[in-house]
Structures are given as C-alpha cells and as structure tokens.
Amino acid sequence: MQKTTHGAKGESVVQALRTAIHGGRYVPGQRLVEADLTSELGVSRSLLREAFRILSAEGLIETVPNRGALVKRLSRREAMELFEIRMELEALSARLAAKNAASEPIRARFEEEICEVWDESPRISTAAYLAENERFHGAVFSASGNGQLKVLNGQMRLSLIMAQIANSLTASEIGKSINEHRAIAMAILQGDEAAADAGSRAHLARARDFVASMPDNVFRADPKPT
Amino acid sequence: MQKTTHGAKGESVVQALRTAIHGGRYVPGQRLVEADLTSELGVSRSLLREAFRILSAEGLIETVPNRGALVKRLSRREAMELFEIRMELEALSARLAAKNAASEPIRARFEEEICEVWDESPRISTAAYLAENERFHGAVFSASGNGQLKVLNGQMRLSLIMAQIANSLTASEIGKSINEHRAIAMAILQGDEAAADAGSRAHLARARDFVASMPDNVFRADPKPT
DNA sequence: ACTGGCAAAATTGTCCGACAATATTGCTGT
C-alpha cells in the first residue's frame, strides 16, 4: 500500500467533512473555524478552503464573507422548495427504475440494496431510520440508471432537513415512511411505472406536509420579512 | 467607490471564468492551465483553485488528478441524461410560472424578460439565439418563484451542450425553437398550467432529439466501451 | 448590576514562495 497517490488528500478532506455533517457531528448553524479544522484534519488551509468551496456548492455548508463557513440551516421556504423539486426527481427516478427492473443486474443490485425495507418490525432508532432512508432513496436513484440524476439527488440536502427535524420524528411517522418505501419498492420490482411514480409522489407529499407542520424554530429565519 | 470589499475578489474570478466559458471563449475540452490564468486574471493560485472547485461543482469544468482543470465536454449519454432531467424541471417550472402569472409583479418581470420572443423575424446570429435561449429559460425559472429550482437549472449545463452543437444549428432549427418559446410564454401568461407543461415537454423533446441526431464527434467519447 | 464603547484577540481573505510528484515535450541515436 502506497502513501497516497499524490492528490487524493483533497478528496479525503471533503469526504471527512461530508460524513461528519451527514452524521450530525456538526449541526446546522454551527460555525466551522478554519484553524480548528486544519489541526483536526491535519491539512493546510489551502486544502480546507477548497473543500469548503465544494461542500458549499453541494449546499451542505454556506459561507458568509469575512465570517467563513457554517453548516447550512435551511429556512422553511428552502425546505419546501426542495420538496417541490424532489417530488419530480424522485418520481422520474422511480419510473426509470421500474422500467429498468427488467434488467437482471440492475434489479438484483436494487433488491439487495433495499432488502431491509421488507423488515416490518419497528426500527431500532431514529438514526437507524435516517440511514435506511438515505439508502433507500439512493438505491432508487441508482436503479434509475441516470447518473446525473443521482448527482442531483445529492444536492437535495435530505440529510440537512432530517437533521433539523430529527428530534420530532415519531415511531408512527417512521412506520408510515417505511410502509411507503415498501410500496414504492414493490411497484419498481413489478415494473409498474405508474405505481412507482404515484407512490413516490405520495411519499414525498406526506414527508413534505410533516416537515411543513414543524414549528418555526427548527428552521432558519427567512430573510426579508419587510 | 471603494477598492473592493475585502473578499469579493474570489467571486469575481468565478464570474470571469463562468462568462468566459458560457461565452465560448474557452471551448469544451480545452485545458485550463493555472499559471496562464493567474497572470491573465491577476489573482493568486489559491483563489484560482478555489474558483476551479466551484466551477467544477457546477459542472462547467472537470478536474483530472495531476492534470488540472479542463472545460467539460459532455458525452452523448450525459447530454441525454440531462435532457431527461431537464424535461421534468422545466415542465415543473413552467407550471409554477403559469400559476404565478396571476401575480402582477412576477408577470410584469417575466413579460419584460421574454419580450424578444414576440419578434418573429429570423435571429441575427447563432450566438444571438443562444443568448436569447438562456434568457428565456432563465426567465421561466425565475417566474417559477422557486429559488432552488433556479439554482438547479444552472447545473444543467445548457451552455455546454449548446457550445458543442452550435456549429450544427440551422436557421430552421432556431426558428422551431423560438416558436416553441412563444407557445410556452403564451401558456404561462394565460395561466394555463397544462399547456405550459406540455409546451415545455415538447420543446425539450425536440431539442433532445436534435442533439441526439448529432454525430459522435461532437461528444466526448464515452468511457467503458468494453 | 447593566450598558455602551473601545482595545485586544481571533478569524478570514489573499498573496507568495517552496518543493515533491506527475505529466508533457523535445532530443538523441538508430
């Protein structure tokens, strides 16, 4: 095993920060101080700042001039806008996946990635559900066969929304979500595009309404209240 | 007028590169050498590299380890995937815009931004059409009122696709495109969501088919032809 | 105690120079 391939360090920094944010180790709104992170990650400011740019473009962090980077905290409006978009992208993805279900390798991969969905027992923890949720949606996007779509999915900041509302998730809500996952999975595996589309939209609509029902304090205050 | 607000230089570099690429001053596939650009733009390598990361995340350039940045050249597959997505996003955007047409300020702004579409005379040049095309689609996304959607639109790399096929554009194709723009604009202004949706899809489908008809050499060779 | 205000400390924006690793170019002899 070689040292490092001269130029993979940058990517590893990005990855480290990404998983730290996804995993909730840095919470929305938290400030990311360069000096702290450079010593913590053992990289120079140059690399860290390049990583910030990448994460910023992904929407995971945001940078305020002269104040640096902070973990993005979505406003209610942004969250709703994202759901509006997500509904279309997920529906498209589900339709494509259903069409692709005829292809054996794609189908096999998909079935393996989502197998946990068939487990009807309650989930062990909220964190476990959040991870499963990301895996499920990721699997659908992968099965869609559209690489660009999968990239765009990464920009929908699912994990940020979840991090902001995680505390309010109830077992009942989680149960509903997983039941819907199951319905979508079945539709895809049966190659039923219309059902996959409708199931995805229903799933997203319910999730959207749930998020919409959250109190203001879980969201970043919207700019310009006149 | 003050010097600069301490920290706007980075953004200006990004903007300079962006417009240079959009405007075709750097062509797809062209390599972007750091040393050249730092002296040309008068900034340090640090800033230039940060700009590269941003542009890369936007999909305008791509970076190969140890070879640096080059203007992105889309493969046929990527272009088709983007059209598939764009069809959904534009249709959504058009529906939302149609719904918003009832709002006077939004409507006024939209009408102003797309006024050129009513001009039925042939366009002065391909470049003029390309600019008009971006303005039109941008206007629809703006009128949608969904900020995230507008951001996503920027990631669809319309300008890259156009740069790759610009030479093959005929006056007839341009005419068709603008007629479709007109139809979409009318549907939006009349608040006819269904027509706006259908018009957008038709427009995108035709554009997709046209791009699909291009010969292989305008695209980047696809990886893995086994 | 509380508050406004100011100086000190922390932090960011930007530049520069350095050096190893890798890629590209150009020469050499055949």
Added chain:
DNA sequence: ACAGCAATATTGTCGGACAATTTTGCCAGT
C-alpha cells in the same frame, strides 16, 4: 519513423505573512 530518456512544465500541498474585518473581553459611567 520511433523507442527511450532527459529536460521542462504543471499540479498538489504546505507554511508563512499581512491587511481587513469580526468577535471577545474589559472598563468606565450611570
């Protein structure tokens, strides 16, 4: 025309430097 190799160009990453700006901590005054 060409394989091989050396010279050169370019990227990846680091560390330091310094001005502009923000944040913090302290103090006087009411």
